Amino acid sequence: MSSIPLITENQIKEKIQELAGIISSDYPGGLTACGVLKGAFIFMSDLVRSLQVPASCDFVKVASYKGKASSGKISLELGPSLPTEQKKILLVEDIIDTGLTLSWLKDYFSKRGAEVKICALLDKPSKRKIDISPDYTGFTIEDYFVVGYGLDYNEEYRSLPYIGYLKE
Numbered sequence: 001m002s003s004i005p006l007i008t009e010n011q012i013k014e015k016i017q018e019l020a021g022i023i024s025s026d027y028p029g030g031l032t033a034c035g036v037l038k039g040a041f042i043f044m045s046d047l048v049r050s051l052q053v054p055a056s057c058d059f060v061k062v063a064s065y066k067g068k069a070s071s072g073k074i075s076l077e078l079g080p081s082l083p084t085e086q087k088k089i090l091l092v093e094d095i096i097d098t099g100l101t102l103s104w105l106k107d108y109f110s111k112r113g114a115e116v117k118i119c120a121l122l123d124k125p126s127k128r129k130i131d132i133s134p135d136y137t138g139f140t141i142e143d144y145f146v147v148g149y150g151l152d153y154n155e156e157y158r159s160l161p162y163i164g165y166l167k168e
């Protein structure tokens with residue numbers, strides 16, 4: 001399968017500068033950025049390096065079991081290592097699709113006393129199952145299955161510098 005470019009490396013770079021500027025002015029006292037593994041690892045590292053305010057970094061990993069009913073049962077495979085109580089946590093995610101993962105994570109952190117916001121590089125609103133939108137969005141895309149810049153297909157394509165969709 002080959003990957004057809006959809007969003008270029010330069011477009012991603014520019015968007016991250018723009019997002020980092022907005023996030024920095026919204027969090028003058030700093031924040032805890034919490035990346036959702038594995039897909040967000042590249043976006044997270046580029047985003048935090050572009051922030052102009054102090055950022056602690058944490059990661060979580062979720063396991064989602066998408067059965068036939070696709071109601072998506074979610075559990076944590078790796079929990080946060082930093083305190084959450086009274087912290088300003090920015091969940092950093094590669095893509096929001098049905099919304100189930102981020103909605104579950106937002107709830108998880110809120111219940112643990114955090115003030116939570118969401119930053120998603122990509123948004124596929126057409127597949128949403130829960131009414132949730134990121135506070136900060138990079139690009140809104142059609143219903144493509146995308147890879148690259150951290151996103152995989154069976155663990156391949158993560159290291160591509162751009163975002164593309166797959167073609168047989």
Ligand code: 5GP
Binds near residue numbers: 144146153
């Ligand atoms: P949600 O819970 O919003 O449906 O799913 C979010 C997760 O589904 C993402 O973190 C990602 O792992 C996966 N996902 C959804 N759409 C895509 C896509 O187009 N490409 C890839 N590689 N993963 C996707």
